[in-house]
Amino acid sequence: MEQLKMPKDPTLTFHSDQCMKHTYRKNGQDVVKPIQKIVLDGKAVCPRCQVEAQTKELQQFESDRADRIEKLRKYNVLYKDSLISDDTILTATFGNYTATAPEEIENKKQMFGYWERLKKGEQLNIILQGSPGAGKSHLCYSLLQELNNYDRDVENPNDKKTCLFINVEELMRKIKHSFKFPDVKYTEDYLIELMIGVDYLVLDDLGAETGAIDTDKQASNFVQRVLYAVANGRQGKSTFTTFNLAGDTLKKMYDGKVLSRLMAGKNFVVFKETTDKRIENLPF
Template identity: 45%
Template structure:
């Protein structure tokens, strides 16, 4: 904070002079009472001002500049979460967008429109879970990533967005049990996934075996998923899965599935075929 002397010193050897005008905006405390302190105004380049008011104004400007720097730094930190902390099994997904989602059939066109509407609602402040369900390869992850990328780039770019492959996350957590140098602990992911503004949980159910399996989730898997869903009750989440609700309830439990599916916006694929199966020409 600048002292009065510093303000006056800054103005030394300039066109400065004294005036008979008084500023009555300042007070002092004495004997338990508040008194007005009369400050004589000065003149500089033809302008008359109070040196204390000028000091306070300059200090406030500096404080506002620092606040803006902090806000921008925090915004950049949140913006970078998407690229720095997302966990993908296919790095090409980072390039996924609405433009690159090939939609030619009726269901594909419709679901692309639904995903675009989900993005618009999230951007405008909506809080809900978008639920992509269908067979592998139909574009669930692609559209989920498209929503997330657009959110990361929208507005002031100050919202944290994270894409997590559920299977890969659990592999990294399990690795941390024996690898004490790993940062990918259960606590790390629980904190990370609950803190972010927007989260994609990709391929839910694959960590236990996926479609057709009769396996049930371990206590460890249930504990992690409960921590995430509990922490995101009032946040927006995007889930992709190959499993039906009935299959998920057999794999986990009904209470967890109910929390995962709270306030959901469903985008279901029934007729779309696997887009990853393509003929290779030689």
């Protein structure tokens, strides 16, 4: 018979009751193994039940801790892994997007509408088109912040969604750099995997990367390759793309499949009249 270890406490007293909850296997059958209860703080308790309860509590504590770490990791993807060219974007919120012209007011409202739908779990792609500085990146980053904060406290870390903001020019610069220095963190494979993996992705300033990579033929090939991999890998996920170029120019630049995948659903937010808000706000 298995001996139950008892604490070496001189004041330990056994109780006449036995706990009948514990069993062991014998010849394929569960056999009850009575455990003599002890008196603890004037109450009869089963020492085996005590140990099991403590173990369970400890396991729960450890699992809660792992959940918190996983949720925090996912929350931090936006702040740790985004590629941003202009740091002022980091403070962007819907609240500090100043909309005065009718078009701005309308576009902000439209973005709010999308936010409401995304919050309910709907998948949708959004395309923001317009001149530089119209506030497209601002609105997209605001949307990501809202999404990232919205499910911050979900119970199950599997339900926490991840957000990522990628400036396309910065992305291509990083990948091009890795061709010469393959040991860096930001390689083509790493970045593609990162962009495919997140739940919400902003591709900021599509088309501007052509300035960074000149007319290098090979360079333009890798841009196509990267965008194709991302657009293909993200089917069924929400991607928000901004660009300054006219639609026709974009069509000449990129594979039709890339564009059709990024623009699936045709949710366009267009700035036709809004001039550069950054220039507008200069103090002269």
